[in-house]
Amino acid sequence: MINFDEQIRRALSDAGYNSLTQVQERAIPLLLQTKSVIVQAKTGSGKTASYVLPLLQLGYPSLVITPTRELAGQVSDEFKKLGKYKGINVATIIGGVGYTSQLNELRSAKIVVGTPGRLLDLWSKDKLDFSQFQAAVVDEVDRMFDMGFVDDVRMILKHTTPKVFGFFSATVPPEVESLAREFSRCAELIKLDEYKPVEEVEQRFVETRNDWTDKVSKLRELLNSNRGKIIVFTRTKERAKMLYNSLWDLGYRASVMYGDLPQAKREQNLRLFREGKRNVLVSTDLASRGIDVIDVDLVVNFDAPRDVETYIHRVGRTGRMGRNGVAITLYTTREREIVNRMKNLSKKLESKETANS
Structure with missing residues (x-):
């Protein structure tokens, strides 16, 4: 000791x-x-x-x-x-x-x-x-x-x-x-950890028909069935802003984080998310660095990450300190190649493929 x-x-x-x-x-x-x-x-x-x-x-x-x-x-x-x-x-x-x-x-x-x-x-x-x-x-x-x-x-x-x-x-x-x-x-x-996602995280992959409307529809299903803290990742700040505004229009109380958001606003949005006053945080990869929230129940990759390392960092936002967590990636046909790399990242992790119906 x-x-x-x-x-x-x-x-x-x-x-x-x-x-x-x-x-x-x-x-x-x-x-x-x-x-x-x-x-x-x-x-x-x-x-x-x-x-x-x-x-x-x-x-x-x-x-x-x-x-x-x-x-x-x-x-x-x-x-x-x-x-x-x-x-x-x-x-x-x-x-x-x-x-x-x-x-x-x-x-x-x-x-x-x-x-x-x-x-x-x-x-x-x-x-x-x-x-x-x-x-x-x-x-x-x-x-x-x-x-x-x-x-x-x-x-x-x-x-x-x-x-x-x-x-x-x-x-x-x-x-x-x-x-x-x-x-x-x-x-x-x-x-202490090899180059792989955390074992505590259950990974799922959902193919969508297009890059926006069907993704938003699938995201709504996920938000409606999960009441805990949820981080939603987008590939650009423009996509983050659009999704944030869309979620508010649809009645979801979301926060948003992106690179050039004013510091006071970033701190306010993160505080609201931490305190549970906003249960959804839409974020770019750059802005997400340093977000330290232990009790995140679900990570949603609204856009597939650009590489394996980014995927690891995203997935690592849930299942922290020994907790169980879930990470769900929404992807289109164009994103299938990079998603296949995510699926093959670790043979020890059981990935669940959900077909688009």
Whole structure:
């Protein structure tokens, strides 16, 4: 059992944390020994706490880099929740909000969580000194590559001098491991999940006659038969907006997330979904990064994902923390080829094909 200090134990008790997840059991002891790690762990595995807890225990000035504003906010909230009795201040440094409040936070912050662009922005203005950090974590490293942030991440890390690094990712392809070893050659690689969807998720595939009206009809059937939290993925923000408006016209109380939605609106929509005041969230892949909602009952791929990795990230939004979940992909004839790749992804998973009648 890991011997956390009294303040952390109290916070864990308040939060209802009774046991550690697999990733926490593997990563926390190493980080507490200031041994760097490269961790492959699926969404919903408890990976955020696996670096938040040791950083709080060590008490080092720490930097956490995330690919999205939403994830940065959620990581900051985790630090505040688990570190509330330690009196450690946290600054959240993201775009889309004013500088004044962030600069005020930085004056007293021991932990800084932020997105690459705004972090570099403040650094270039001499408002943030990366060399102060004794610990650095990059979360969702694979998405840093997907979103074109890897050069920014590299620039930030080159100006840090940490005692310990943490690199966390849903997948660890060679380029992710290579980036990590640029900065920590001896980092221990922890692979908890292979490159496959989570076993807890039941996958179904529904072929539709066309790319809109029949998909909307099938989606309505799914929404009418599922009253829990549902995330619906589209391939573009235009499709997300259209579907969101259509669902409201049809009487469904939905929220929407897409890349250039104003920050205040993004936070409001996500909060309404988390609190259950909206049970449907329509989202693009880009906007969904960092959406951390444990109790999602159903994921619907309104549009088939562009590749296997995107499918993994989508499916990982349900069936989290050991819960059962369902992922349903709606697809047309034109999307059949990519869907066949999803079906063949893992022989261990039983996929149910539903014919279009």
